[in-house]
Every structure is written in structure tokens, then in C-alpha cells.
Ligand SMILES: Nc1ncnc2c1ncn2[C@@H]1O[C@H](COP(=O)(O)OP(=O)(O)OP(=O)(O)O)[C@@H](O)[C@H]1O
């Protein structure tokens with residue numbers, strides 16, 4: 001309780017400092033707007049219902065990209081973890097592709113898939129793909145050797161070992177991968193919107209930038225971070241439910257990534 | 260003599276490593292009769308776990324043959340229960356679900372085996388813990404769950420690899436008593452691996468003594484102390500003499 005009050009106080013004080021500094025130093029609003037103007041921009045936008053349609057578009061792009069990228073990554077990761085041969089032939093390309101900044105592909109993707117929803121979903125999926133792929137492979141390989149021996153001693157089939165042991169053992173890794181993938185999907189969608197889009201929060205930032213409406217840009221940024229926070233919170237609550245048995249819950253993402 | 264459940268004849272095993280083959284077992288011969296409790300003792304690294312993995316069908320032999328109920332062991336079988344050194348429970352399964360793992364794997368039907376699982380859990384003193392998760396239990400309780408899991412599918416043979424090695428001395432003594440009680444009630448055929456000589460003498464009808472690597476059977480010692488054996492039996496002269504005799508094999512003089 002006391003800590004929460006303190007937390008709110010820290011927020012209020014920093015906003016007040018920001019406001020005070022901008023006014024005292026007479027910083028022009030197109031460089032750094034004071035929080036009061038950002039709030040006004042938020043209010044104005046909400047009143048004329050600008051944000052909601054754009055937010056909906058970006059949310060849809062992110063979720064679709066996240067879902068398709070994660071699904072593909074999970075399936076491919078499972079295949080690569082199951083077969084050393086497949087890993088031998090494909091993994092070098094995956095590593096090569098992984099170390100490339102995927103956002104650099106956004107212009108190409110927009111050329112290939114157009115200004116609509118598809119190009120944003122493809123971009124989001126591409127960026128979300130790798131963290132989950134790497135974590136799925138590592139997770140499926142992480143099953144304890146003794147547990148594998150126990151399953152084998154019961155004459156379990158490989159498929160049973162997968163469903164009853166390897167997949168549950170991999171869940172901490174997969175959940176950590178999904179959390180990274182969600183954040184990355186949002187980045188992928190926004191970058192593709194920057195390159196060329198008809199709607200979306202990224203497009204809105206772009207257009208406000210052209211008209212030097214910096215307070216408006218800050219308002220959109222605020223909405224974006226709220227959205228990212230909400231998406232992450234959703235995944236965390238799923239993880240808590242799925243990984244109730246993992247007392248550590250310490251498994252973090254494995255690889256640093258370039259979105 | 261009762262019929263043989265396990266027959267090991269001239270079994271040798273080598274591990275292939277980058278630095279050449281490592282012989283782990285060399286010409287092992289032993290038999291275990293129906294309903295018999297047999298212990299294997301030997302120094303660390305002498306190949307006890309290797310022997311157990313061979314019996315469980317997890318590892319092929321380099322030479323020799325293992326027969327279980329007169330059928331050669333060529334791979335994992337459904338009628339063996341294994342207890343490892345660590346409990347090896349699945350943390351996402353409750354105690355009851357862990358016990359029912361063999362039932363799930365071998366599709367024996369949960370409904371048909373639920374009563375059995377509850378009875379077995381009662382037998383090892385874990386009634387009321389069915390819906391708990393492994394991490395909520397002490398080490399001794401976890402190992403009891405592992406023993407219950409090894410018994411659920413009514414195996415012909417129970418293989419135990421130092422199941423109490425990780426427990427403190429007091430828990431270990433009470434687990435020995437408990438194992439004897441369960442065994443007296445059910446008369447499973449048991450092969451029990453340990454490096455504690457008193458534990459082997461306390462529990463077994465016969466003790467096989469192994470040499471250091473590569474493992475061979477040095478001696479077979481019959482234990483004729485009447486059952487049920489109480490902890491006080493470990494103070495008796497007969498008990499001490501058997502322990503001394505086995506220990507003689509491992510004293511520095513006897514070595515090499
Ligand atoms: N996978 C392996 N690869 C190579 N050598 C191995 C392997 N597993 C075991 N060994 C060797 O075989 C020998 C026997 O090992 P094993 O695990 O059977 O010993 P143990 O008697 O069970 O020992 P402990 O009492 O310490 O459990 C050891 O000396 C070990 O070095």
C-alpha cells in the first residue's frame with residue numbers, strides 16, 4: 001500500500017518536472033511537448049474517435065502476425081528438434097537469417113504484399129518467428145535424461161515421450177519465447193506501417209510527424225506502449241496458469257535478437 | 260527352488276567413448292528367483308547402474324544374455340518397474356497422476372487402476388497426498404511416490420538403483436523398514452542396487468558383491484536372518500559378521 005502510494009508519487013513528480021522544465025526553458029512544442037499538451041492531444045483524439053480504428057488495425061496485424069509466426073516457428077522447431085538430419089541441413093540458414101535485421105526487409109515486404117493488412121502481418125510474423133524457433137528447439141532438447149530413461153523403461157513410444165515429457169519440459173522455454181515474440185510482432189507491424197500503410201498507429205505517427213504534431217505523436221506512443229503492456233500482461237497471466245509447476249519461472253529468452 | 264525371473268549369463272558391457280572403449284561390466288552371472296529380494300553392492304563406478312540399465316532393456320549388452328521369465332531382453336519391456344536414484348517425478352503431474360504414469364503410457368485404463376493406485380499410496384503412507392504436487396513433498400515422500408509408480412502396473416520385477424542414496428541417514432533407515440514391510444506384503448521380485456553394505460544385508464535374501472570397474476561378481480552372500488527384521492537386528496552378531504565379510508572385499512588389502 002505504502003509502496004503503491006510512493007510509486008504514484010514518483011510518476012506525478014516526474015511529470016511535474018517534465019512540465020516545469022519545458023516551460024522554464026521555453027522548449028518549442030515541436031521538439032518536446034509538455035505532458036499537459038500530450039494529454040490534450042489524447043483527449044482531442046479520443047473525442048473525435050481517431051485512435052480506436054487505428055488501434056484496432058495495429059492490434060489485428062500484431063496478433064495475426066504473432067499467431068502465424070509462432071505457429072510456424074513451433075512446428076519447424078519441433079521438426080528440427082526431432083531430427084538431427086533436418087537440423088544439419090537447415091540450421092545454418094536459420095542462423096544466417098537470424099543474425100540479419102529483419103526490419104530491413106520491411107520495404108521489400110510492402111512491395112511484395114501491398115499497402116494493406118497482409119504486408120504488416122507478414123512483417124510481424126517474420127520478426128516474431130525466430131525467438132520462438134530457437135526457444136522451441138532448446139526447450140524440446142531440455143528434457144531430463146533420467147525422465148527420458150524412465151519413459152523408455154516403460155516401453156513408451158517416441159510420440160508418447162514427446163507429448164508426456166518433452167513438450168511439458170519445453171513449456172518454460174516456449175512461454176519465454178512467446179513473450180519476446182509478442183513484443184517483436186508489434187515492432188514488425190509498426191515498421192511495416194512506417195514503410196507504407198493505409199491505417200494503423202504506426203501510420204498515424206508517420207503522418208503526425210509530417211505535420212509536426214509532436215504532442216500528437218507522443219499521444220500515439222503512449223497508446224502503443226499501453227497496448228504492448230496489455231499484450232504482455234495477457235501472456236504473463238497465461239504463463240502463470242500453464243507453468244504453475246515451474247517454481248523458479250526463471251527461464252528467460254535464450255538469444256538476443258535483432259528485430 | 261522357485262522359478263527364475265531373471266537370468267544374467269556372461270554379460271559384458273563396454274561404453275564407446277572418443278578415447279576408446281571403456282569396459283564397464285565383465286562376465287556377470289546372476290539369477291533372481293520369483294519373490295526373491297536380491298541386493299547388489301559394489302564401489303562407486305563399478306557398473307551397478309550399467310547392469311540395471313541392461314536389465315531394464317535401456318542398454319544393449321556387448322556380450323552375454325539377459326533373460327526375463329525366459330524371454331531374452333532386447334529392449335524396454337512393459338513388465339518391469341524401475342526406481343532410480345532420484346525420484347524422477349513429473350512436476351506438472353499430481354502425486355496420483357505421477358503414480359498413474361505407467362498406466363497412461365501402457366494404456367491400461369485409469370478407471371481400472373485408480374483403486375489400486377489409492378491402495379498402493381495408502382500402503383506407502385501417502386494417503387491424503389494424492390492431489391499434491393511433487394515439489395510439495397519431502398525427499399523421502401517423493402521416493403515413496405516413485406516406488407508406488409514402479410509397482411502400479413504389477414511388474415514381474417522391480418529394479419531399484421540406489422533409491423535411498425540421496426536421503427539422510429534417519430529417513431533412510433525408516434525407508435528400509437518401509438520397503439521391507441511393502442515387500443513382505445506383496446512379495447515382489449526385487450533387484451536392489453546400493454553401495455551401503457548394511458543396507459544390502461538388512462534388506463536382501465542374497466547379496467551379490469561386485470569388484471571395481473570393470474565389474475565382476477566377487478561373491479554371493481546368503482542372508483538367513485529371519486523376517487521381519489527390526490532395526491535392532493543390525494546390532495546382532497550375525498548381521499555384523501556378514502557386513503564384515505563383505506566389507507573385507509573392499510578393504511585396501513583385498514583391493515587389486
Ligand atoms: N555413458 C557413458 N559413457 C562412457 N562411460 C560410461 C558411461 N556411463 C558409465 N560409464 C562408465 O562405466 C562405469 C560404470 O558406470 P555406472 O554408472 O554403471 O557405475 P555405478 O556402479 O552405478 O556407480 P555409482 O555407484 O557411482 O552410481 C563408470 O566407470 C563410468 O565411467
Ligand SMILES: [Mg+2]
Nearest residue numbers: 307308309420
Ligand atoms: Mg549408479
